[in-house]
Amino acid sequence: MGFARVGMDGLHEWIPFNTAHTVHLNSLVVWLLSGFMGAAYYIIPEETENELCCVKLAYVQLITLAVVAVAALVGYHINYWEGRKFLEIPRPLDWLVAINVILFLFILLMTIIKGKRKTTTSLVLFGGLVGAALLYLPGMISFNSQILDSFFRWWVVHLWVEGVWELIMGGILSFLLIKLTGVDREVIEKWLYVIIALTFLSGILGTGHHYYYIGVNKIWLIIGGIFSSLEPLAFLGMTLWALAMYSKGEKKHPNKLAIYWTLNAAIVSFLGAGLLGLAHTLPQTNIYTHGTLVTAMHGHLAFWGAYASIVLAIMYYAMPNITGRKFYNHTRGKLAFWLANIGIFTMVAAFAAAGVAQVYLERKLSFDFGQVQNELQVHFWVLITGATILSTGIILLLIDFIKYGMPTDEALVEA
Numbered sequence: 400m401g402f403a404r405v406g407m408d409g410l411h412e413w414i415p416f417n418t419a420h421t422v423h424l425n426s427l428v429v430w431l432l433s434g435f436m437g438a439a440y441y442i443i444p445e446e447t448e449n450e451l452c453c454v455k456l457a458y459v460q461l462i463t464l465a466v467v468a469v470a471a472l473v474g475y476h477i478n479y480w481e482g483r484k485f486l487e488i489p490r491p492l493d494w495l496v497a498i499n500v501i502l503f504l505f506i507l508l509m510t511i512i513k514g515k516r517k518t519t520t521s522l523v524l525f526g527g528l529v530g531a532a533l534l535y536l537p538g539m540i541s542f543n544s545q546i547l548d549s550f551f552r553w554w555v556v557h558l559w560v561e562g563v564w565e566l567i568m569g570g571i572l573s574f575l576l577i578k579l580t581g582v583d584r585e586v587i588e589k590w591l592y593v594i595i596a597l598t599f600l601s602g603i604l605g606t607g608h609h610y611y612y613i614g615v616n617k618i619w620l621i622i623g624g625i626f627s628s629l630e631p632l633a634f635l636g637m638t639l640w641a642l643a644m645y646s647k648g649e650k651k652h653p654n655k656l657a658i659y660w661t662l663n664a665a666i667v668s669f670l671g672a673g674l675l676g677l678a679h680t681l682p683q684t685n686i687y688t689h690g691t692l693v694t695a696m697h698g699h700l701a702f703w704g705a706y707a708s709i710v711l712a713i714m715y716y717a718m719p720n721i722t723g724r725k726f727y728n729h730t731r732g733k734l735a736f737w738l739a740n741i742g743i744f745t746m747v748a749a750f751a752a753a754g755v756a757q758v759y760l761e762r763k764l765s766f767d768f769g770q771v772q773n774e775l776q777v778h779f780w781v782l783i784t785g786a787t788i789l790s791t792g793i794i795l796l797l798i799d800f801i802k803y804g805m806p807t808d809e810a811l812v813e814a
Contacts, residue, residue: 402783405776414476427702429468434710435531435567436464436503439524441717442508447514453506460502462780467495483548485556486538494541495674500532519588520577523595524570524765530563547612554608560701561672562602565633568664568709569594575661575712576641577704580648588642590794597636601629608680608740612689620682634705641665652721655728659736660712667708667740671700671747687762693754693774700747700808714800724803735795742789746782 400485402410411419444451451457471488474480482488490494505526511517538555543550577584607623641662652658662672675697679688688694715732726732752773760766760774 405779405783414696418475422472423482424485425472425475425487426497429472429718431702431706433566434706434714435528435571435720436461438527438567438571438710441502441713441721442524442571443510443521444514445517447511447516448516449510449527451506452513453507456502457506460499463495463587464499467492467499472790474579477630483538483552486552490539495531498537500535504529514613518584519591520570520573520584523566523573523591527563527566527568527570527728528728530566534558534563542551549613550610553606556734557606557609558602560706561605561630561676562598565598565602566595567599568668568705569637571709571713572641572661572665575657575716576644578716579652579654579658579661580644582644582651586702587640588649589642590626590636591645593638594633594640596627597633599629601626601633605630605680608682609687611682611685613656623680624682630680631669631677633761634673638669652717653725653727656726656732656736657712657716659733660708660715663740664704664708664712664735667700670703671697671702671704675700675747688754688760691754691757691761692719692750693758696747696750696754699750701744703743711796718800718803722803722805726803728800732793734797735792735799737792738788738795739792742785742787745785745788747785749778749782749785753783 471492479489534555537551562611569591576587604622606628607619608627623656678695679685757771760771
């Protein structure tokens with residue numbers, strides 16, 4: 400898609416832009432949900448001091464989720480989809496996803512019920528996952544009205560990424576801070592209550608910033624503007640929480656890579672989801688930035704900071720413990736961390752420059768869309784450069800996970 404913006408459009412003869420865009424977004428969602436599920440399968444048994452219930456069922460759940468995800472992604476290439484932005488998955492696959500998630504939650508619930516203890520961290524994580532499942536349901540309702548469809552579609556999209564997913568992130572972040580800093584659990588979990596409060600205070604009614612131009616009552620301009628200005632507080636709270644716990648901790652944990660990614664999640668989520676979100680969700684600004692590359696600027700850094708980084712953090716923490724391979728602090732892992740972050744920040748800078756130029760040329764000077772796209776080509780060369788750097792970092796991460804992903808003989812014996 401980036402190459403198409405600089406005139407190299409040959410690939411779109413094979414994969415049209417709308418298909419590539421849909422696969423791009425849905426692949427991200429599938430990867431993040433898989434990461435959240437994997438994190439829950441690791442964290443909840445450890446927090447409850449109980450073995451995971453129904454391990455064979457967990458394998459069934461994983462395999463069927465993968466099959467449904469691949470079927471959906473392949474289906475997009477043959478125009479098998481609903482055509483609703485962000486909720487393109489066909490209805491029959493929707494129901495299979497719902498059944499799969501019910502099975503997943505059942506496994507976790509039985510693990511918690513049979514556990515020796517109930518912790519705030521595990522309950523917040525489980526609550527976030529239940530909330531994500533419930534909020535998937537409005538996206539499965541059909542409406543004859545485009546306004547109603549858009550209204551409830553954002554219950555899924557917004558209340559996932561700026562609502563219950565924040566609870567999931569908070570639960571994983573709490574677990575990692577307890578394990579990596581050595582700070583007392585009670586201190587860390589008190590902060591978690593603050594994060595929950597800030598998330599619900601701002602996230603629910605903050606949905607209003609998606610309702611400005613879909614035909615609903617004008618009151619949403621006021622609600623959306625006020626609560627969108629409060630949304631950065633939850634991410635600011637996470638940042639201050641993580642930094643405060645790290646400064647209190649002993650800083651002796653050997654797994655430096657897990658610490659890097661944990662702090663990265665806390666800090667970059669505030670920059671991407673908090674500050675850059677605030678930069679264009681107020682009505683006075685959004686009237687100009689709506690539907691421009693400014694949205695892409697916010698979206699890429701928000702997802703990288705808030706969710707991709709926390710999934711990578713739990714992977715780097717859990718895998719050495721599971722496999723017995725102590726890849727704690729090596730050059731390739733550090734290089735992957737820095738290249739991935741330099742790449743994503745380069746991409747975000749390119750989106751920001753292109754977005755501001757697009758707003759000025761289209762919305763202020765009234766240039767035609769196609770004419771503006773030609774003027775923005777230089778920014779997309781920067782974007783391609785950033786994407787190349789990011790991809791290099793991700794390849795190094797994959798080498799890490801493949802190289803260290805199999806258990807050692809000792810780990811297999813202990814299992």
